[in-house]
Amino acid sequence: MIQAEQKKSLSPVWDPWDPWYTRSEKGRYELTSVEFTVTQLCNLRCEHCAVGEMLVQEEGTFLPVDRLIRRLDEVESLQTISITGGEPVLNPQVVRDMIRPLLRYARSRGLYTQINSNLTLPLSRYEDWIEDVDVLHISYNYRDAADFHRIAFEKNGRDVSPAAAEALFNRMVDNAKALSRAGVFVSAETLLSPFTAPYVAGMHRDVSEMGCRRHEVHPLYPSDFAKGMELISLDTYRNTILELLDKRDPSVWILFGTLPFYPCSDEAADRECWLRLHREKNVTVRHDPDGRNRLNINTFTGDVFVTDFGEVPSLGNVERDRLDAVFQRWLERPEAKRLHCFCPAARCTGPNILVADAYYSNWDFQQRQAGVILSSS
Structure with missing residues (x-):
């Protein structure tokens, strides 16, 4: 096993999930992060869920965790492990036989860890392993319990009472506050949609009041349950994030992920937005x-x-393929070559594939030139 190294604290100047660091320092992309889908069970059926069609009612049989860890051991460049679902914490067997061994391995190797949870389960379900998690990632797309009731059970297929939904919503908020007070790095994500965009400043206040250290803001990904949902226009998206910057709590790190604006835009407003986001304190743009x-x-x-x-x-498949070999295989695919442009002067590594297809289907990113330059600072 590769030996652990001293870990730097997570901050706006160090986000190990961001590929910018490796690409800019080594001149190439490198496999530094592996994400595990550990369950297809979930107690919610959110309308915006990008994996909703894969959710099931009965858990399948997962591979032995030792087999997965052997593959991780082959990746010398590995820095982070993420755990997602479904709701990873819903099935105690998944926690015992998959999540906890992966977290122990990551800790022994000095890897950063993130787990994605809706945080609606009893607090005791988190307390005995949460100390091994660097980032507890939650979704927050609601103004109140009524919003949660509609959004979280939109695709449920059976009635859930408002009182039951309110209890889960309150538990999520209370859990976030309790874990934040205990020192857990809670990062809340909001997806910008026609419903959330008008209220994102209020949602940001809620995120701050829950004690979350970071608020992530992402586009709505048009996949699975969300495929039929309306995407907001780029003008609305830009105006929404500028309003958020004006009204934000400056002590909360805001991370704009898979941002649908680029320094090579023909629109002056987009280029100005890019500049402002890179000048604001405690604000980052995470590359895909x-x-x-x-x-x-x-x-x-x-x-x-x-x-x-x-x-x-x-x-590929872990039964026959090394992960670094699979990664190199991806880099040779046409999709990667189309989107993996790189502009160090503007600090940009190009678009997310879903965002590019949704908003920029007629762009050739490899042929575009940045219209802004960021200072070296």
Whole structure:
């Protein structure tokens, strides 16, 4: 096993999930992050879920965790492990036989860890392993319990009472506050949609009041349950994030992920937005990890993907393929070559595949030139 190294604290100047660091320092993309889909169970059926069509009512049989860890041991460049679902904490067997061994391995090797949870389960379900997690990632797309009731059970297929939904919503908020007070790095994500965009400043206040250290803001990904949802226009998106910057709590780190604006835009407003985001304190733009430094493993089939959602087919399988070999295979694919442009002067590594297809289907990113330059500072 590769020996652990001293870990730097997470901050706006160090986000190990961001592929920018490796690409800018080494001149190439490198596999530094592996994400595991450890369950296809979930107690919610959110309308915006990008993996909703893969959710099931009965858990399948996952691969032995030792087999997965052997593959991780082959990746010398590995820095982070992420755990997602479904709701990873819902099945105690998954926690015992998959999550905790992966977290122990990561701790022994000095890797950064993230787990994605809706945080609606009893607090005791988190307390005995949460100290091994660097980032507890939650979704927050609600103004109140009524919003939660509609959004979280939109695709449920059976009635859930408002009182039951309110109890889960309150538990999520209370859990976030309790874990934040205990020193857990809670990062809340909001997806910008026609419903959330008008209220994102209020949601940001809620995130701050829950004690979350970071608020992530992402586009709505048009995948699975969300495929039929309306995407907001780029003008609305830009105005929304500028309003958020004006009204934000400056003590909360805001991370704009898979941002649908680029320094090579023909629109002056987009270029000005890019500049402001890179000048604001405690604000970062995370470059898309999927395929630039991260692969996803389905722990039931062993299939390896460039992302846990979207339509790029499996690139390999852990039963027969090394992960670094799978990653190199992806870099040679036409999709990667089309999107993996790089502009160090503007600090840009190009678009997310879903965002590019949704908003910029007629752009050739490899032929565009940045219209802004960021200072070296």
